[in-house]
Amino acid sequence: METPLSGEGILGTIDPRIKILSFLLLAWTVALAGNLLQVFAFLPLALLFYATAYRKTATILKILLFADFFLLFVVLTQLFLGSPYQGILIFFKSTIIVLFSLLLLTTSPVFELLHALHHLKVPNKLLQLMFFFYRYLFTLNEQLNLAKKSARSRGFVPKTSIQTYRTYGYLLGNLLLKSYFKSERVYRALLSRGFKGYFPVFRHFQIERRDIVFLLTTLIYWGVAVWKFYL
Amino acid sequence: MHISEGVLPGWCLGVGWVLTAGGLYLGLRSIKGEKIPRTALLSAAFFIASLIHVPIGVTSVHLLLNGLAGALLGWAVFPALFVALLFQAILFQFGGITVLGVNTFNMAFPGVVAYYAVRPLLRRGTTGSLIAAGVLAALIGVFLAATFLSLELICIGSSFIKTAELAFLAHIPVAAVEAIINSFVFLYLKKSGIKLEV
Numbered sequence: 001m002e003t004p005l006s007g008e009g010i011l012g013t014i015d016p017r018i019k020i021l022s023f024l025l026l027a028w029t030v031a032l033a034g035n036l037l038q039v040f041a042f043l044p045l046a047l048l049f050y051a052t053a054y055r056k057t058a059t060i061l062k063i064l065l066f067a068d069f070f071l072l073f074v075v076l077t078q079l080f081l082g083s084p085y086q087g088i089l090i091f092f093k094s095t096i097i098v099l100f101s102l103l104l105l106t107t108s109p110v111f112e113l114l115h116a117l118h119h120l121k122v123p124n125k126l127l128q129l130m131f132f133f134y135r136y137l138f139t140l141n142e143q144l145n146l147a148k149k150s151a152r153s154r155g156f157v158p159k160t161s162i163q164t165y166r167t168y169g170y171l172l173g174n175l176l177l178k179s180y181f182k183s184e185r186v187y188r189a190l191l192s193r194g195f196k197g198y199f200p201v202f203r204h205f206q207i208e209r210r211d212i213v214f215l216l217t218t219l220i221y222w223g224v225a226v227w228k229f230y231l
Numbered sequence: 232m233h234i235s236e237g238v239l240p241g242w243c244l245g246v247g248w249v250l251t252a253g254g255l256y257l258g259l260r261s262i263k264g265e266k267i268p269r270t271a272l273l274s275a276a277f278f279i280a281s282l283i284h285v286p287i288g289v290t291s292v293h294l295l296l297n298g299l300a301g302a303l304l305g306w307a308v309f310p311a312l313f314v315a316l317l318f319q320a321i322l323f324q325f326g327g328i329t330v331l332g333v334n335t336f337n338m339a340f341p342g343v344v345a346y347y348a349v350r351p352l353l354r355r356g357t358t359g360s361l362i363a364a365g366v367l368a369a370l371i372g373v374f375l376a377a378t379f380l381s382l383e384l385i386c387i388g389s390s391f392i393k394t395a396e397l398a399f400l401a402h403i404p405v406a407a408v409e410a411i412i413n414s415f416v417f418l419y420l421k422k423s424g425i426k427l428e429v
Binding site for chain 2: 001002003004023024027028030031032063068070071073074077078081082083086090092093094095096097098101102105106110113123125126128129130131132133134136137140141144158159160162164165166168169170172173174175176177178179180182183184186187190
C-alpha cells in the first residue's frame with residue numbers, strides 16, 4: 001500500500017510542502033463553491049494537473065469511478081429523489097477535489113508527506129501516531145491474512161451464520177491482542193535505542209526553482225479564478 | 232460510511248474541524264510514552280479489520296468498529312480514528328481531507344460515548360455483561376454515527392431528506408452484525424485472560 005501515483009510525472013518531483021499547501025487552498029475553495037460556474041472555474045487546472053500523469057489514466061479513472069460509493073449513493077438519490085442540480089453540483093465538486101488530491105498529495109510517497117507535515121507544524125505526537133500506523137499497517141495486514149488463510153484451510157467458508165461471525169470476532173480479537181503485544185515490543189525497542197520522538201531523515205527538502213514556478217502558477221490561477229467567479 | 236469531498240456546505244466542514252480539534256487535543260493529552268505506539272498499532276488493526284467484507288444475506292458489509300475502538304481506547308479514539316481516516320483518504324481516496332474533521336467526529340464521538348457506557352460492564356466481566364457490552368458498543372457506535380451523518384445531510388437542504396433516511400437505514404444491518412462480532416471480541420479477550428488497559 002503506497003500512494004497510488006507515487007513519484008508520477010513532474011508533479012511527483014515538486015516539494016510536498018508546497019503541494020500540500022496548494023492542495024488545501026484549492027480543495028477548500030472548490031469545497032466552498034456554491035454553483036457550477038465556480039466549480040468549473042477549477043476544472044482546467046485539474047485537467048492540466050491530470051495531463052502530467054496521463055500515463056496513469058487507468059488508475060485515476062478507476063479511483064474516480066469506483067472508490068466512492070457514498071458519492072454514487074448521494075448523487076443517485078439526488079438525481080431521482082431530490083434535486084438533480086444538487087446531485088450534479090456535488091458530483092463535479094467531489095470529482096475535482098479528488099483529482100487535486102490524487103495529483104497533489106498522492107504523487108508523493110507517504111513518508112515524504114509525513115515529513116512535510118512535520119515542517120507544516122503538525123503536532124509531533126500526531127505525527128508519531130501516523131508513522132507507527134503506517135509502519136505496522138503492513139505487518140498487521142500480513143498477520144490477518146495468515147489467520148484468514150489458516151481459517152480457510154480448516155474449512156471456514158464465510159456465510160451468514162453465527163459461526164462465521166464468531167470466527168471473525170475471534171480473528172479480530174486475536175489481531176487486537178497481537179497488535180497490543182507488538183506495540184509493547186516496539187516501545188521497548190524504541191526506548192533501548194534512545195528514541196526521543198523524532199525520526200532522523202536521510203533526505204531533506206530543498207525549495208528549487210520549479211517549486212516556486214509551480215506555487216506561483218497555482219496562486220495566480222487561484223487568484224484569477226476567485227476574482228472572476230467568486231467575488 | 233464516510234462523507235465524500237464536496238458534499239457538505241462550508242460551515243458544516245468548519246464545525247466538524249473545530250469539534251475534531253477539541254477531541255484531538257483531549258485524546259493526545261491522554262496518550263504518552265508507551266501509549267503512543269499502542270494507540271497507533273490498535274488504530275492500524277481497526278483500519279485493517281474494517282476492510283473485511285462480512286457476509287450478510289446476499290450482500291456483505293464493512294464494519295465501522297468505532298464503538299469497539301472507543302471502548303478500548305477512551306478519548307484516544309479521536310487521534311486513532313483521525314489517523315485511520317487520513318490514511319483512507321490518502322491511500323484509497325475514501326472520504327477526503329476537507330471532510331476529515333466531520334468524518335472523524337462522526338466516528339470518534341460515538342466511540343467516546345460507548346467508552347463511558349461500556350466500561351462498567353467490562354469491569355464486571357461476566358459472560359452476560361460482556362455480551363451486553365458488545366451489543367451496547369455496536370448500537371451506540373453505529374447508530375450515533377448514522378444519526379450524525381443523517382443530520383449533516385439534512386443540513387445541506389430539504390432535498391436531502393430522502394438521502395439521509397436511506398443512509399440511516401443502510402446502517403441497520405451493520406449494527407446487527409457488529410453487535411454479534413463485538414460480543415465475541417470481548418469474550419475472546421476475556422478468554423485469553425489479558426486485560427487490555429489502553
